[in-house]
Amino acid sequence: MKKFLKILGIVILIIIVGILGYTYISFNSYSPGKVEYEVDQSKMKYFEDSYESCRESFINSADMCCERFFKVEIFSKAVPSGVDSTLKIDFCYVPAQKESKKLLILTSGVHGIEGFVGSAVQQMIIDQYLKTGMPDDLGVLFIHGINPYGFKYTRRVTENNIDFNRNCDTEMTLFSSENAGYTDLYDMLNPKGKVISGSLKNKFFMLVAINKLMQESMSALRQAVLQGQYEYPEGLYYGGNNFEPQLSIIGEVISEKSADYDTILNIDLHTGYGARGVLHLFPNPVEDLNVKQKMEEIFTGYQIDWGDSDDFYTINGSFSDYIGKLIPDKFYLPMTFEYGTLNSQTTIGSVKSIHNMILENEGKRFGYQSERDSLKVLENFVEMYYPTSEPWRSKIMNDTYIIMEQLFDRF
Numbered sequence: 001m002k003k004f005l006k007i008l009g010i011v012i013l014i015i016i017v018g019i020l021g022y023t024y025i026s027f028n029s030y031s032p033g034k035v036e037y038e039v040d041q042s043k044m045k046y047f048e049d050s051y052e053s054c055r056e057s058f059i060n061s062a063d064m065c066c067e068r069f070f071k072v073e074i075f076s077k078a079v080p081s082g083v084d085s086t087l088k089i090d091f092c093y094v095p096a097q098k099e100s101k102k103l104l105i106l107t108s109g110v111h112g113i114e115g116f117v118g119s120a121v122q123q124m125i126i127d128q129y130l131k132t133g134m135p136d137d138l139g140v141l142f143i144h145g146i147n148p149y150g151f152k153y154t155r156r157v158t159e160n161n162i163d164f165n166r167n168c169d170t171e172m173t174l175f176s177s178e179n180a181g182y183t184d185l186y187d188m189l190n191p192k193g194k195v196i197s198g199s200l201k202n203k204f205f206m207l208v209a210i211n212k213l214m215q216e217s218m219s220a221l222r223q224a225v226l227q228g229q230y231e232y233p234e235g236l237y238y239g240g241n242n243f244e245p246q247l248s249i250i251g252e253v254i255s256e257k258s259a260d261y262d263t264i265l266n267i268d269l270h271t272g273y274g275a276r277g278v279l280h281l282f283p284n285p286v287e288d289l290n291v292k293q294k295m296e297e298i299f300t301g302y303q304i305d306w307g308d309s310d311d312f313y314t315i316n317g318s319f320s321d322y323i324g325k326l327i328p329d330k331f332y333l334p335m336t337f338e339y340g341t342l343n344s345q346t347t348i349g350s351v352k353s354i355h356n357m358i359l360e361n362e363g364k365r366f367g368y369q370s371e372r373d374s375l376k377v378l379e380n381f382v383e384m385y386y387p388t389s390e391p392w393r394s395k396i397m398n399d400t401y402i403i404m405e406q407l408f409d410r411f
């Protein structure tokens with residue numbers, strides 16, 4: 001009996017060590033895999049390495065477009081800031097050339113760091129689609145770099161640690177939205193102290209997450225973390241307690257430009273959520289069946305991941321929904337393009353993604369133990385929103401090209 005217990009003890013120990021080892025290795029050597037796709041060199045020129053060069057290229061593309069259309073307007077608006085007086089949002093408005101019926105509003109950089117890919121996509125669309133042959137009852141408004149602070153300083157949030165895509169509404173009641181699930185996860189999401197990327201806490205972060213997963217389902221956790229919170233200004237996914245200054249600046253332009261049109265479609269460009277190299281159509285759920293039907297018609301042949309489906313989530317204070325509230329008498333279609341990078345639809349990809357964000361926010365708040373820790377964390381963070389892989393870049397550009405071709409046809 002004693003011998004049996006001893007053997008049983010050893011077996012249990014081996015199983016525990018095995019599970020720990022497996023979790024440790026699979027989490028710390030995690031890779032979302034390669035995107036197999038032929039590199040399209042003609043698209044690489046759109047990818048720039050700084051906020052300033054993205055702005056410059058966007059304005060250049062917009063300038064070229066003036067030669068092809070009448071009454072194009074290109075202008076910039078400064079965003080008030082306590083840390084940088086050069087932050088600007090750029091606009092390019094190409095009005096419908098004959099009859100104003102439909103307006104496409106293509107927006108980038110709501111999450112600052114995602115502006116690099118957003119800028120590349122916007123430039124490509126100006127270059128490739130805004131040519132003769134475009135429907136003459138269609139106007140297009142490009143808004144570039146909506147969160148210029150985050151864009152310039154490679155953060156997702158604004159300078160006030162606000163997730164701008166949780167900060168948009170026409171009513172202040174947004175800021176009293178509750179998120180009890182977040183409070184339960186607060187300590188996991190917002191650790192305190194200098195970042196040591198090789199600490200046990202970080203190396204075994206997957207176990208902490210598994211522990212939470214044993215109490216709640218993945219979709220419940222995802223929802224609690226991602227929907228936005230208005231209680232902890234230092235925390236992840238903070239939506240603020242007041243509107244960020246660019247909201248009214250952009251709101252004014254959108255109200256003015258959309259006045260002449262009946263139907264308005266917004267495509268808000270994002271990166272970081274979903275399967276690597278895949279363009280997800282990921283709008284918040286819409287209640288109006290006519291709107292839903294029209295969106296399904298425009299994007300026929302594509303799967304629309306409405307935010308309330310299993311692997312996705314709904315959010316409060318979204319920018320795209322805000323536009324609809326701003327122009328309630330228009331037929332308004334809110335769409336989000338989300339280019340996946342880390343396979344966040346899988347459990348491990350999703351834990352890895354949130355861990356990258358946790359470390360970046362902790363580093364911003366408390367600093368890093370060493371230069372090496374800082375480099376490592378920031379490199380992972382940037383890679384998550386702006387992948388260096390050329391096949392990834394080629395694929396998302398070509399997929400966007402194809403979907404836009406259909407869109408100009410069907411919208």
Ligand SMILES: [Zn+2]
Pocket residue numbers: 111114269270271272
């Ligand atoms: Zn985003």
